[in-house]
Amino acid sequence: MRSSAAAGLQIGYRAALLRIFWQISGALPHVIAKLQVRRSIAHAMSKSNTSHAALQKWVEDMTALCTPDSVEWCDGSQAEWDRLTSMAVEKGTFTRLNPEKRPNSFLARSTPSDVARVEDRTFICSRRPDQAGPTNHWADPAEMRATLMEKFKGCMKGRTMYVIPFCMGPLDSPLAKIGIEITDSAYVVVNMRIMTHMGSHVLKRLEDEAAGRIDKKRDGFGNFIPCLHSVGAPLEPGQADVSWPCNEDKYIVHFPDTREIMSYGSGYGGNALLGKKCLALRIASNIAREHKWMAEHMLIVGVENPEGEKTYLSVAFPSACGKTNLAMLIPPKCYQDAGWKTTIVGDDIAWLWPHEDGKLHAINPETGYFGVAPGTAYTTNPRAMESITANCIFTNVGLTDDGDVWWEGMDGEPPAHAIDWTGQDWTPDCGRVCAHANARFTAPASQCPSIDPKWQDPDGVPIDGIIFGGRRATTMPLVFQAYNWSHGVYLGATMGSEMTAAAFGNIGKVRRDPMAMLPFCGYNMGEYFAHWLEMRRYLKHLPRFFHVNWFRKDQDGKWLWPGFGENMRVIEWCIKRCHGAAAGHETQIGWIPAFEDFNIEGLDGFTEADFDKAMAFNRSEWKAELVSQGEFFIDLYDHMPKELIFQRELLAARLV
Ligand code: GTP
Ligand code: SPV
Ligand code: MN
Numbered sequence: 001m002r003s004s005a006a007a008g009l010q011i012g013y014r015a016a017l018l019r020i021f022w023q024i025s026g027a028l029p030h031v032i033a034k035l036q037v038r039r040s041i042a043h044a045m046s047k048s049n050t051s052h053a054a055l056q057k058w059v060e061d062m063t064a065l066c067t068p069d070s071v072e073w074c075d076g077s078q079a080e081w082d083r084l085t086s087m088a089v090e091k092g093t094f095t096r097l098n099p100e101k102r103p104n105s106f107l108a109r110s111t112p113s114d115v116a117r118v119e120d121r122t123f124i125c126s127r128r129p130d131q132a133g134p135t136n137h138w139a140d141p142a143e144m145r146a147t148l149m150e151k152f153k154g155c156m157k158g159r160t161m162y163v164i165p166f167c168m169g170p171l172d173s174p175l176a177k178i179g180i181e182i183t184d185s186a187y188v189v190v191n192m193r194i195m196t197h198m199g200s201h202v203l204k205r206l207e208d209e210a211a212g213r214i215d216k217k218r219d220g221f222g223n224f225i226p227c228l229h230s231v232g233a234p235l236e237p238g239q240a241d242v243s244w245p246c247n248e249d250k251y252i253v254h255f256p257d258t259r260e261i262m263s264y265g266s267g268y269g270g271n272a273l274l275g276k277k278c279l280a281l282r283i284a285s286n287i288a289r290e291h292k293w294m295a296e297h298m299l300i301v302g303v304e305n306p307e308g309e310k311t312y313l314s315v316a317f318p319s320a321c322g323k324t325n326l327a328m329l330i331p332p333k334c335y336q337d338a339g340w341k342t343t344i345v346g347d348d349i350a351w352l353w354p355h356e357d358g359k360l361h362a363i364n365p366e367t368g369y370f371g372v373a374p375g376t377a378y379t380t381n382p383r384a385m386e387s388i389t390a391n392c393i394f395t396n397v398g399l400t401d402d403g404d405v406w407w408e409g410m411d412g413e414p415p416a417h418a419i420d421w422t423g424q425d426w427t428p429d430c431g432r433v434c435a436h437a438n439a440r441f442t443a444p445a446s447q448c449p450s451i452d453p454k455w456q457d458p459d460g461v462p463i464d465g466i467i468f469g470g471r472r473a474t475t476m477p478l479v480f481q482a483y484n485w486s487h488g489v490y491l492g493a494t495m496g497s498e499m500t501a502a503a504f505g506n507i508g509k510v511r512r513d514p515m516a517m518l519p520f521c522g523y524n525m526g527e528y529f530a531h532w533l534e535m536r537r538y539l540k541h542l543p544r545f546f547h548v549n550w551f552r553k554d555q556d557g558k559w560l561w562p563g564f565g566e567n568m569r570v571i572e573w574c575i576k577r578c579h580g581a582a583a584g585h586e587t588q589i590g591w592i593p594a595f596e597d598f599n600i601e602g603l604d605g606f607t608e609a610d611f612d613k614a615m616a617f618n619r620s621e622w623k624a625e626l627v628s629q630g631e632f633f634i635d636l637y638d639h640m641p642k643e644l645i646f647q648r649e650l651l652a653a654r655l656v
Pocket of ligand 1: 317318319320321322323325326347348370371372374375550551559562563564565567
């Protein structure tokens with residue numbers, strides 16, 4: 001009995017041993033993989049040394065998910081920039097430009113399928129579809145998360161994972177937001193270094209906040225917004241890389257409830273530099289709504305009059321409609337002689353809040369310009385040209401034979417030969433463009449000669465006027481002023497613009513782009529209008545609202561207004577109206593300047609008749625406008641604030 005029992009035990013023991021061995025060997029690859037991940041985590045952690053537990057855990061989790069070959073924590077130093085740009089040159093992602101012509105600057109060429117934001121692949125994953133609203137693509141957050149986990153699984157194989165601590169807004173601003181972008185693109189790292197406060201000092205700030213070493217509490221204190229990005233192009237051992245890795249399947253995803261961003265498949269602009277549109281607009285608009293401030297697609301410009309008084313305006317134009325140009329405006333000679341000056345605070349995004357002084361204050365959350373290159377020239381925007389003389393990244397522009405950049409609309413004659421944005425030989429008569437229409441420069445904001453002394457003031461700048469506008473060949477006059485705040489919100493809500501390369505759809509067709517936020521508002525557009533209307537309650541001194549249009553044309557397709565620096569004339573009227581210092585005339589659509597109220601000194605050949613054409617009110621055009629606005633309102637019907645419906649009714653009544 002005993003021996004058979006012992007034998008039985010022995011067999012059982014052997015079987016158990018065998019089973020364990022079998023289990024271990026079966027799981028071996030898994031265990032090895034796990035160990036490898038642990039090694040790279042250990043590598044990551046040894047370099048990071050972060051005391052921020054949540055950050056450490058997130059980076060560990062993402063390392064395990066994306067399985068990069070190595071992890072690098074970015075410190076934002078010059079040495080890091082030098083190393084990454086040199087590496088990108090070696091890999092063929094960057095071309096170093098001629099250091100004598102364009103020192104410390106690089107050209108990148110993307111693939112033709114990755115040249116702009118992808119609005120049809122941009123998702124707002126709020127709990128319910130109506131929280132995202134009819135102007136956004138909604139997806140169920142749990143389902144989207146599951147889809148993305150599959151996409152991100154192993155997506156960084158063969159690549160380096162970079163961890164980028166960054167801050168949108170001056171670190172001491174009450175609105176500042178710290179984000180951590182994880183990316184497998186060195187292009188993203190060096191662009192983020194220009195576009196945001198980036199590096200060790202931001203990580204330290206986050207750790208100090210989390211450890212309670214900083215008193216000043218702001219919203220989001222001690223926390224970071226996780227921004228996960230991958231180009232979605234893992235490399236098998238021995239597989240050669242391409243110069244612009246990306247994936248045909250793209251996802252730009254926002255989780256407003258948990259304040260997370262995940263972007264997959266694109267390496268370009270707003271798709272990949274996640275501090276910009278994803279954080280500073282789509283996620284920030286959600287935070288702003290909750291905390292009673294505003295995250296807007298606006299430039300901020302300062303104007304000093306001859307008496308030395310400074311007025312700041314924030315201006316919302318849709319993408320590629322001239323924000324950078326207006327933000328860097330140089331007044332015409334007669335204005336300069338009289339002592340007018342302009343300064344730039346920002347060219348794309350403004351965060352605005354009701355300051356304790358009763359005014360709306362604004363900061364620019366960015367530290368660089370990601371500006372449209374084609375059309376930028378000394379003749380149209382000298383300050384942009386001076387901002388891009390060094391330390392820049394150019395994407396999808398042409399390369400000249402002497403190692404400099406070129407694009408359509410640059411000053412002087414086109415080069416006799418260049419390499420175009422696709423890497424092919426180009427000559428002026430080859431029938432193709434040299435630079436892509438959405439080619440861009442990334443330039444440090446501090447390099448703009450008119451950078452405002454307060455551009456990094458944590459307290460922001462006080463805003464006296466808000467201007468809306470778009471590209472309208474007809475209907476919209478050069479300028480008019482809203483009657484009051486709610487009429488101003490109506491002007492913003494009904495803004496329209498003809499489509500450009502940056503937008504999807506038929507080029508030339510008018511699309512409604514409320515407050516220039518159509519692709520960037522991270523929640524229901526009707527609620528966004530309600531938020532705008534509500535903000536009035538928190539302000540003692542209200543900014544004035546205006547609508548402008550530089551793009552009106554005559555029957556022959558010629559601009560009715562010279563634009564660019566001459567826009568100063570319109571700005572002057574707006575500023576004077578803000579201070580009650582210029583006359584205005586009440587019309588059906590708003591207050592307008594009479595010819596006598598408008599300065600045309602030095603504007604050769606521009607007559608009263610030209611002014612009348614640029615300012616003309618055409619009743620039948622406005623009737624059509626009203627119908628078109630009505631269609632847009634129907635799309636937003638169930639969340640549309642009644643104030644705006646009444647504003648439209650009042651406009652209809654005035655047109656009779
Ligand atoms: P994003 O960076 O895409 O948000 O756009 P942005 O608003 O900064 O656009 P940007 O300044 O790059 O727009 C440039 C386009 O506007 C070019 O096609 C310019 O020629 C045109 N533009 C700018 N100002 C004027 C103007 O006063 N008159 C006319 N006619 N065109 C202008
Ligand atoms: C825009 O499209 O409004 C931009 C460029 O400013 S991007 O950052 O690519 O969105
Ligand atoms: Mn923009």
